[in-house]
Structure formats: structure tokens, C-alpha cells
Amino acid sequence: MKMTLPAEESKHQRTILPNQKQVRPLTRANKYMNKFLVYLILILFSLAFVVPFLWLISGSLKDSSELFADPPVWIPEVLNWSNYKEAFSAFPFWLYLKNTLIVVVFTCIGAVLSNSLIAYGFSRIEWKYRDGIFIIVLATLMLPFQVIMIPLFLLFKEIGWIGSFYPLIVPHFFGNAFFIFLLRQFFKGIPKELSEAAKMDGANEFTVYWKVILPLSKPILATVVIFQFIEAWRDFLGPLIFLSDNSRYTLSLGVQQIMSQNDPRWGLLMAIGVAMTLPIIIIFFFLQRYFIEGITFTGTKG
């Protein structure tokens, strides 16, 4: 680092004329000012997103009188950890967590494998009616879950899958229009020459997909994993409809289970809210670098 800095500076100096030298401190100050402004704006915007989460954390540590105190209390006088203890015992938390993780992990694997393969076919192989069929695939995005819920239920009932995790996992091994679209856009941006070179060396389409395209697509695959993770993590209706035994329920159902008929128990809800949000934040931090890259590359917003 130290070696490159002076070199860069001297390079910089060469372009500056002697009579402009006095202005340099000012431009530097300007630069800092600009940076400061940019950071300030970014911090303000990020606050808008962070504050509700901080409020959730602080709320999860309060007793009910502090929770609704006016003016609001940000840091509770006594940290009320019992909310967590109670929330975790209000329903079988660890069992539901295990169930959720099973669903999340397998749906993520399914989403990555199936969608990338399908998107490869839609982007890097030329075939008749390709774009027309792609539009039909995209059209499935417009079907809300409520519309296909009962037909799906009947189908899974016929196969004998109701009550198991299959209805929640297996469909993800058969593609999802949104992910196909996302991956297709990314694959289209990879130079054709790479595939051609591989094919010259005797690779067939599957090898190109597996050995050339997939390794280049880590950012977008990470994006798919994050999206799929969030979707499966917070899915409420799917587990509710297809599972028929409490011992197989997932966390999103557990959150609801905290509420009594008459009393929503805010403190416990907030504690479980924190516990539910943390894994999403952790996985985002791990995959953040790829995620941003994947999104900007395809020009898709999350």
C-alpha cells in the first residue's frame, strides 16, 4: 500500500500546472466535503431502515409499561431478557427452527440448481419459439398463490404429500419464473466467446453450463439464494396449508402462535421478531458483496 501511494501522487502531480498548485488544498477540502455530504445522506437514509429494527430490539427488552411509554424510551431501564426466554418457550422454538431450516436449505438448493439450468436454456442455447415460451414462463409470475392453492392442495393430496415437507420443497426443483428471469439476464451478459472456446475444446452444453457459466455466476447465484432464503423463511401460507401437524410447523407460524385470543403479548412478539430477523441479516452480510454485484449486473431491484 505504502509503495503505491507516492507513485499515484506523483502521477497526479504531473497533470497539475504550477499556478494551480495553490488551489489544491481547497479541492481536497471540497472532496472531503463532498464525501461528507454523500456519507451524511447515506447515513440518513440507512437510519430510516435501521431505526425500526433498533426499535424492535429495544422493544424486545422492555416490559409492557415501557413499551408504550410516552415519550418513548429507547434504552430500557432494566434489560428484560425474560421476553426472549418466554418467547422461546411459548412454542417449540427449536423444533420449528429445525423445520424451517430443512425447508430453507432444500428450497435454496432446488432454486439454484433448477433455475440456473432453465435460465441457461433460455439464454445461451438457440432454439425455436424460445422467446415465446420464455414469455409464457414469465406470465406465471402473475398468478397469486391463492389462485393455485386449492388445485395444488388436491394434487399433493393425490400424491399423499399433505402433512410432509415435500409440497414446500419439491416445487422449487422445477423453477421459478422470477429467478429464471434474473439468471437469464445475467447469463446473457457473459461473452459468447467463452462458450464457443469451451465447445471448440469438445465440451457439450451441460459441461459449458456446469464448468464455465456456473463458476462465473456466483454473484447472481448468491442473489438467488438470498431471495429464496427470505421467501422460504417467512412463508406463512404454504406451511399453513400443506402441513397438518404442529410438530412440523415452521417459525412463521410460531410467531402467530405467541398471540392469545385477547392479548397480542407485544414484548414476546418483538423478541421473536428479533430472533426471526437475525438469520436474514447474517446471511445478507455473508453474501452482501455478491448480492449487490448480482443486482447491479442484471439491473433488477430487490
Added chain:
Amino acid sequence: MKKTVSMFLISFLVIMLVLSGCSSSGSSSSSTSNENSKEFTYWYPWGGDSEKWDKERIADYEEETGSKVNAVYVPDGITNGKLLSAISGGNPPDLVLGDGNDYQLAYSLASQGALEPLDEYLEKAGFDEITVLDGFRDLMKLPDGKTYILPQDSNVNLLYYNVDMFEAAGLDPENPPKTIEELDKASEKLTKVKDDGSFETLGFIPWIDAGEDPYTWPWAFGANMYDTETQKIALNEQPMIDAFKWMDSYAVKYNPEKIKSFTSGFGGAFSPDHPFMTGKVAMTVSGNWFANALKIYSPDTKYKVAPIPSPPGGRKDSTVFGTNVFFIPKGAKNPQEAINFALYGNQDKVLADNINIWRSISIWKEKSDAITWDNDHVYETVLNVADSPDSGHPALTSVASEMGDEITSIRDDVIYNHADPAELLQKSQDKLQEKLDKK
């Protein structure tokens, strides 16, 4: 290349294999129970303490009878489509407990033939309908005379009023308003406006708390809304118009936008920010359970309760019930066991733990000693209101939720735009009738 493909296939198979390990070895849905077994599936709608209480009830029942209850927590079971999927899939539970907001849906399921008639099973279990409070009859039976719904317990609405504020305004807390006219007069005396025109306190807002429920005021004013026998919707009726015009009189007097900004910071019934707890509103209409919310979040508020005021010709001392209902979907495998449990579960002594906290009511005329609200002013009023022949369950039709939406939107149009209710009601009535005829 072949190697890669086979690797891919193998990994896929491994995943499927692991998955099958995760899948159930035998799902515990009703398909496992048969007619002679003492096993049945029961869906209950609540978590938290309500769930804990229900599990205790189930454990006691299993111990007493040797039955096996497959209890499944199904939040909003009727509304979210799970029940419909299960019925159409031929895999319904044996017994469903519906939340107090959903009884109309349960009734409409019955009228569409999705529920099992209960009479045969009730008779075998020794049930006698004479012992049930009159207000529940309308809900239990379809016009064909068959029973489809067995209430578990119920909640009523009352007028809560602040004793200190009554005294400060020169009103007699022992003599709360009984008619709409008296309510208006009291409200006027209790309302305080600041110099800048904003409110310090409001005596009464008709459309908050239980007043927000579309059926509360039309019911008190005497509207019928729907005739279960002729299956005719009747919204454009004088009592209905009167109810809306009365609400509009508050809007004209106090400017609903101003009320909106005054009420926008209000907390829900389970927060100490509730306007009745903070003293921003002197009277409000709410459920019997609100007394316990007051005890928890605002123990210092001095309050009393009274039946909801009604105009002459309206339903005096009445309430719209919030009834939790048991029912059996068509195709259930073990209805007799299910009914036996439901009749065990809606006894006073089994419900006592709940009733002794929330002041809810059982459906029985005779009250048991297990209930400890002796000489409790609120509970006495609850019982009086529940006993009233005018209390009941409005809009028992398959278009109940649409009707609720229509009434709410007409109300908003009336109080914010001072629209003419009669015209809007007629339009909604025609629209709903058409929808109903198509079903």
C-alpha cells in the same frame, strides 16, 4: 461429460432421499381416525395463553375419557383457505373451533352445505337446546331446522364510561345514558374544545373500538340486514338509515378529519395509549374483555359499564355477540367423538378459567359455581346483556364479509362526505343480493 451428468443426477437423488427422511412417516390428519376409534382431529385458532388453556382442557378430556385428540393449531382457520382446501381435498378435520369474528363464515359454510348437521350427535350426547340462552339459537340452526353450529362461548359489547369525567361534567355515574338521545347529551357535556379549536377530550366517538365493527350500531338501532328464511338482504331500512344519520350528526358537529387527527395517535385496546385509558375519550363501546385490558394497562382509570344505548324502537340492552363456534366439516371421520369433546369443552366449569379472567360468557342459562364474578358490576351487566332476547348474531349469510365491507364504506362516505345513506344502501343491497343469488 457423462460423469458430470451422473454426478448431477446422483446429487439430486440424494437430496430427494434425505428429503424423504424429513417427510412424515404417517401424517396425523383425520385420515388416520376411523368411526370406531376414539381418536379425532381438532383445529384450534389461538396461540399464547389461550392455546395453553386449550391444551389443558384437551389433556383433562383425554384422561377422563381415554380419547385421543390430534390438536392442530390453525390460525384463522376458516378465513385463510386451509379449511376450504381440506374440505375440497376430502381430508377435513373432525372438529373446528372458529374465532369469534368468523361465525358468520361458519354459518355461510353451513348454508352452502360444507358442514355436517349435528342434531344426531348432539342427541346421542344428551344435549338439550332448552338449556341454551335464546340469543344463540339464530346462529346454531339453519332455516331448515337442523343444527350446524355449537357455540363454545361468547363475548358481548358494552358502553364503558369514565366515572371521574362524568362527575367533573356534572353527570351522574349511577345513571348512564340509556337512549341515543341521552348518549348525545352526555357526550356534549363531556367534550372539551381548546381555544385553538382542537379537542382536549371527546365525550364519545361512535366509530371507534367496537363502534368500528360494521354491525354494532345498525343492530342497536334495530336493523335486520338479512332474513335467513327468505334469503333477502335488507340494508335500505329506516333503522339503518337512522344509524348512519346519527353517526353523521357527530361528523357534522366535530369534523371527522379533526377527530381523525385527534385519534390517529391512539393505541389499541391492549396498550396504555388507548384513548379511554388516557382520558381523551370519556365513553366508548367495547367488549367484556376490555375490562381486563383496563386492569392490566390502566388500573387507575375509574370506569363503569352499561348496556349499549339504543333509540326508541331499537334493540334495548342488546349486543352483537362475538361467539366462538365449534363445527364439523362435511366428510369428517369421527363426528360423534368431536361433538362429545365440544360439549365437554363448552361447560361452565371447563370454561371457568377463561371466564374468570376475561368475563366472557358460556352459552348456558344456568351458571355454575366455578365462576367467581359474584357481585362484579361489569359481569352483572355482561350477563344482563347476554340474556336479552334482542341480543344476537347479525348477517348470517355467505356474503357477510362483503356486507361488512359495504357497510363500512358507506359509513365512511356518510361521515366524511355527508353522503345520503339511503341511496348508497339501496345500491349495496342490490349488489349483495345479486352476489348472493349467484352463490
